[in-house]
Amino acid sequence: MPQNRARGLPSGITSVCSAHPLVIEAALRHGKARDADVLIEATCNQVNQDGGYTGMTPADFRRFVEAIATKVGFHRDRLILGGDHLGPNPWKHLPADEAMSKAKVMIDAFAAAGFAxxxxxxxMACxxxxxxxxxVTIAARAAQLAExxxxxxRQSGLPAPSYIIGTEVPVPGGAVEALDHMHVTTPDDARATVDLHRQAFARLDLQAAFDRAxxxxxxxxxxxxNADVIGYRRPAAASLAASLKDMPQFVFEAHSTDYQSGEALRDLVSDGFAILKVGPWLTFALRETLYGLSSIAEVLAQGAMEEALPAAMERIMLASPAHxxxxxxxxxxxxFxxxxxxxxxxxxxxxxxxDAQAAVDKLLSALDGHTIPRPLISQxxxxxxxxxxxxxxIPEALALLIASVSRVLDIYANAIDSAVRA
Incomplete structure (x- = not known):
């Protein structure tokens, strides 16, 4: 990817950041249909040695994704697994030494599971x-994890992974406050990130590892x-994009690209933001369709649902408000x-x-065997x-759920294709 960029040939890939089985199935079906690689990433909060909020270790997550790949007939050699924001974030309430010790155990587990x-x-501060x-502290700690x-x-004889360095502000998952503008990384800050990490890796004799960053x-x-989206403004990022000529080893990774227009995504790829992270938009699309199917079930399968899905999810979220x-x-x-x-x-x-899985299962059972009339789909x-x-x-519940996620992935794939062809 950086090699293509250095030759003046834009390239890009969508990074699917989700652990939802239907999102992953949709991504793999989408990749199979387009004969494309699929990059699926797990964050340190989703997946770690303690299970994360999914209950999965890195090895569990690999087995989970590969089982879905087998189900849909997606070739494993086209599957790329990534670990996102790997560091002390899940344990930042602890002193730095303890948090970093846990982060080292975590990255060892990701490496041992063959994440590429x-x-x-x-x-993050501990x-x-x-x-x-x-x-300089951030770079030194990153190098310790790489070590x-x-x-x-080396011990396992696994293929050597590629590394991504740096972070983005605000934290992943979307901003809490209302948005009207966003600070763009300066070229000097981007170059400093690279230089400090290069020096930190060299101090630990990890030059070969840094070459794979x-x-x-x-x-x-x-x-x-929550209700705002800041679109990509190409002129505002022009100097940052131009700084890549000073860093031919690298492309930029853009987080929080959810809800961008196809044109904005195309421009991001053209400008060197070759890795486009998307997550909440995919599950947002899934939720939209699940709620639509719940309304359809009330019409098409009257009496089959004791509780509509939105009501069930409201009950579940009120009972556990931490998230x-x-x-x-x-x-x-x-x-609300x-x-x-x-x-x-x-x-x-x-x-x-x-409880949520049970509610979704009841909805899909209620619609099982039903071909949904087009007027209800239109409504x-x-x-x-x-x-x-x-x-x-096909106007059936599961096919519509997969299609809702694939529709978003199409926006990304078409934007990348457009940038590459330009």
């Missing part, structure tokens, strides 16, 4: 750190919040809207809970009606 792309992110870490990874791959996480000026309460400000009505419809899509943390799932009308999507 490892994002080293040690930017309990005994100053609020804002020095850049653990390199030892593991291919991406730098920067802020190109895109973000989303949304501090992120959704406002009065009771505003919080955000719980279900926020672009930040913090409802995604609840789909794996047994409740209007964005999918054209695809049903032309026969490319």
């Amino acid at each position: 792309k490892l994002h080293l992110d040690t930017s 309990s005994d750190d100053p609020l804002a870490l020095l850049d 653990v990874s390199e030892v593991r791959i 291919i991406g730098v996480v920067v802020q190109p000026g895109v973000e989303f919040g 949304w309460q501090k992120y959704y400000p406002g009065d009771a009505n505003e919080q 809207i955000q719980r279900h419809y926020s672009f930040s899509d913090r409802i995604r943390y609840y789909w794996a809970l047994p 409740y799932l209007g964005h999918l009606e054209p695809a049903v009308a032309d026969g490319s999507v």
Whole structure:
């Protein structure tokens, strides 16, 4: 990818950041249909040696994704697994030494599980750190994690991973506050990130590992919040994009690209932001379709549902508010809207809970065997009606769910293709 960029040939890939089985299935089906590689990433909070909020270790996550790949007939050699924001973040409430010790165990587990792309992110302050870490400290800690990874791959004979360095502000998952602008990483800051990490790796005799660093996480000026999206403004990022000529080893990795237009995504790739991270938009699309199907079930399968899916999810989220309460400000009505419809899509943390899985299973059972009439799709799932009308999507519940995610992935794939052809 950096080699193509250095030759003046834009290239790009979508990074699917989700642990939802239907999102992963949709991504793998999408890759199979387009004969393309698929990059799927797990964050340090989702997946770690303690299980994360998914309950999966890195080895578990690999088995989980590979089982879905087998189910849909996607070749494993086209599958790329990545670890995102790998560092002390899950344990930042601990002193730095303890948090970093746990982070080292985590990256060892990701390396041992054969993850090919490892994002080293040690930017978060731990309990005994100053609020804002020095850049040299961040780079030194990242190199310490790389050292653990390199030892593991030598011992295990595994293929050497590629590294991503740097981080983005604000934290991943979407901003909490209302948005009207976003700071763009300066060229000097991007170059400093690379130089400090190069020096930190060299101090630990990890030059060969640094040679496999291919991406730098920067802020190109895109973000989303609960109800706001800041689109990519090419002129604002022009000097940052131009700085890549000074760093031919690298491309930029752009986080929080969810809800960008196809044109904005195309311009990002053309400007060297070759790795486009997307997560909440995919589960947002899934939730939209699940809620639409719930409304359809009330019409098509009357009496089959004792509780509509939105009501079930409201009950579940109110019973366990930790994943949304501090992120959704406002009065009771505003919080209700955000719980279900926020672009930040913090409802995604609840789909794996047994009660939520049971509610979705009841919905799909109620619609099992039903071919959904086009008028109901037009009424409740209007964005999918054209695809049903032309026969490319079967009007059945599971096919519509997969199509809702694939529709977003198409925006990314078409944008990348457009940038590459230009």
